Amino acid sequence: MNWLKASPKYVVLTAVVLCTLFPVYWMLVIATQRDIFSKVSILPSSLTLEHVIDIFTKDNYMLPLANSFTITVTSLLIVLVFGLSSAYVLGRRTFRIAYKNTLLVWILLVRVLPPITFALPLYIMMNDAGLLSTKLPIILAHVLVNLPLVIWFMMAFFYSVPEEIEESARMDGASEFVIYSKVILPLVLPGIAAVTILSFMASWNEYLYSVIFIQSPGDFTIPLKLATLNSEQELTEWGKVASGGLVSVIPVLLTAVFMQKHLMNGLTAGAVKE
Amino acid sequence: MNSAVMKKTMYFFVLPALLFYCIFWIFPILKLFQYSVTDYNGYVQNFNYVGFNNFKTLFQEEVLVTSIKNTLVYTAITVILGNIIALLLALLLNANIRAKGFYRSAFYIPTLFSAIVVGFIWSYVYMPQEGLIASFLAKIGLTNWDTNFLGSYSKALYSIIAVDIWKNIGTSVIIFLAGLQTVPHELLEAGKIDGAGKWKLFRFITLPMLATSVTINITLSVINGLKAFDFPFIMTNGGPGISTNTLIYAMYKMAFTDQLFGKASALGIISFAIIIAITIVCVLTLNKKEVSA
Known part of the structure; x- marks a missing residue:
């Protein structure tokens, strides 16, 4: 019964x-x-498997894969270096409340403002500097959108580290940088894992900035390559686009499966009142 | 060391990020205000200041009203419908269900795909004759339905919104589920003993306990909706006509297709104002609700 x-x-669920x-x-x-x-x-x-083989042999699919990888990893590294050190300071109890609110507003603004409002002038800046034919603008754009997320997310983790740990390291004569990198960072590793996965997934699939900032086909990321396969010829090559799409999801899928615990932590952080 | 004062050296930890934002974020946004009163086309360095002409032209054109309206409709539907469906699914999953993990993962799979791939799959689903929906309707004998989803003025926007909900529902379900797991069982039992029905249990115990996850989900989907660009760009190109233009799409097209950077900047300023206003209202109402709940 x-x-x-x-x-x-x-x-219903099924x-x-x-x-x-x-x-x-x-x-x-x-x-x-x-x-x-x-x-x-x-x-x-x-x-x-004809279509899968075709995109690699006829359409040089390795190149966009490598490009996406370079752009995602480089921007991720920059984001982590800048973001973690900022979050470390901002997440401390002693940090003044007034600054905290300003920071909150700024983080919110970066997330809600139409991305194109800074992308348009940035495009001009990059064009004037002659950098549009490089990967630099797109890496910058990815750093800009992911940095606030990392800072916001990690602040809570740094906050939860007892300040006594820092104090005792300081007593032992450790420099500020050593305290940060050798003592504190290892304690917030789960948070770093979660936020890394979230930023990785966001960068890997990002589309709007790629359309704006990537000009030369040699720099095309996976989404851009798929878009050209989808529209270049009169007849869309459905088989190729579908297999390209499936290949592109493999890294993300593997991350989601093997890092499931961290991904769940990342998605639900803050969703539960403590 | 006095723990109420931070060491000066600590500021070096924030400096890189701060500088980065001043150069690549604040400066460009200030430039946007400058461009909005010029006839800059984005390529030729000479441009003239034209006062508020860009704004005047925008207010006379249909595209401004249409794209504002579309963005608001897009946001409202993804926020309300998306969150209601996600909440219902989370409630179902939270009951004693076997293979809970399987269902949860299945709902999350579409989120893993990039917008371009999702747009591609759904263009196939929506194709007027050979598409999945059209073939399905034909098989069950409903041949007189109009299956031109993306090519119809009245249906294109809603068809795109459905795709957005399909893609993002997994995240909302996961967040709601996490919230549901914090609802104390004893509280529900106590409610039951006091004779509360299912609806009352949900309304007066579960929902207030979910306040934080509701806030997060609504905030995330409002942000997502206001920035809608990918699917109109990929699936309909803003069309047919301008019927699926969102604010971001309209700006993109003005700047890069029509080469009207000045006008696009002006539209940027307008959407700036609209989006900030909406966000403030949302944050204030949600904060109030959360506190009172």
Whole structure:
């Protein structure tokens, strides 16, 4: 009887899961079928890896993969170096409340203001400096949007480290930098892991800034490459775009699966009143 | 060391980030105000100051009202509908359900994909003849339905909004679930003993305990909605006509397609004002609600 009582819940949940996953499954079908328009069937009739091989051999898909990787990792490193040290100071109890509110407003502003409001003038600046043909502008843009997130997120973690730990290290004659890097940072590693995953996912999939700041095809990131595959030819190459999309999700999917605990911590931090 | 005073050297820890923002964020935004009163096209260095002409032209054009209206509709629907669906799913999952982890992960999968991939999948779903929805409707014999979702003036915006909800619902579900796990069981039991029905238990015990997750979810989806750009850009190109132009999309098009940087900057200033106003209202109301709950 219990089973009967619970079954409507499962019906609803399963229906929603079907709606959520069917488009994704369909992409898998498109990516592995030779000719999608001749026979549209639920089960792929002719399994092939032709499209996946094609994007690597004919469309040089390694290049955008490498570009996305470079841009994501470089911006992430800069964000962590700047962000962690700022959050360390700002998250301290002794930091004046007045500054804290100003900071809060600033962080909120960076998140809510239309990204294009600083991207337009920044584009001009970069153009004047002749840097638009490099990866620098897009890395800068990623740093700009991810930095406030890291600072905001990490402040709470630094705040939870007892100040006595710092004091005793100071007594032992450790310099400020040693206290920070050798004593405090290892204590907030779980927070660093969570925020790294969130920023990585945001950078890897980012689209608007890439459209604005990446000019030369040699610097194209995955989303831009997929967009060209999607529109360049008169007939969209569905198979290629689908397999390219699937390949691009692998790093993110692996991160989400193997770092699930940290990802969950990142997503739900602050969602629970303490 | 007096712990109420910070060592001066500590300021060096914040300095890099601060400098970075002054140069690459505050300075560009000040430039935006300057460009908004010029006829700058973004390429030729000579430009003239034209006063408030850009603003005047904008107020006379349809695109301003349409893109403001679309952005507000987009935000309202993703915030209200997205959060209600997410909350219902979280409530279902929070009950004694087997394979809870599986469902939760399944809802989160669309979030992992980039907007371009999501836009691509859904263009296929929405295709007028061969698309998933059209084929499905044809199979069950509903052939006289209009299946031109992205090409119709009345349906395109809502079709895009549905995609946005589909992509982002997983995050909201996870946040609501985390909140639900903090609702003390004893409180619900006590409510039950006092004879409260399911709705009353939810309204007076669960919902107030969820206040923090509600605030976070609403804030996140308001921010996301006000910045809507990816799907109009990828799926409809703002069309048909200007029917799916959002503020950000309209700005992008003015600056980079029409090469009207001055006018785009003026639109930037206007959306600046609108978005700040909305955010302030949201933050104030949510804070008040959270405190009183």
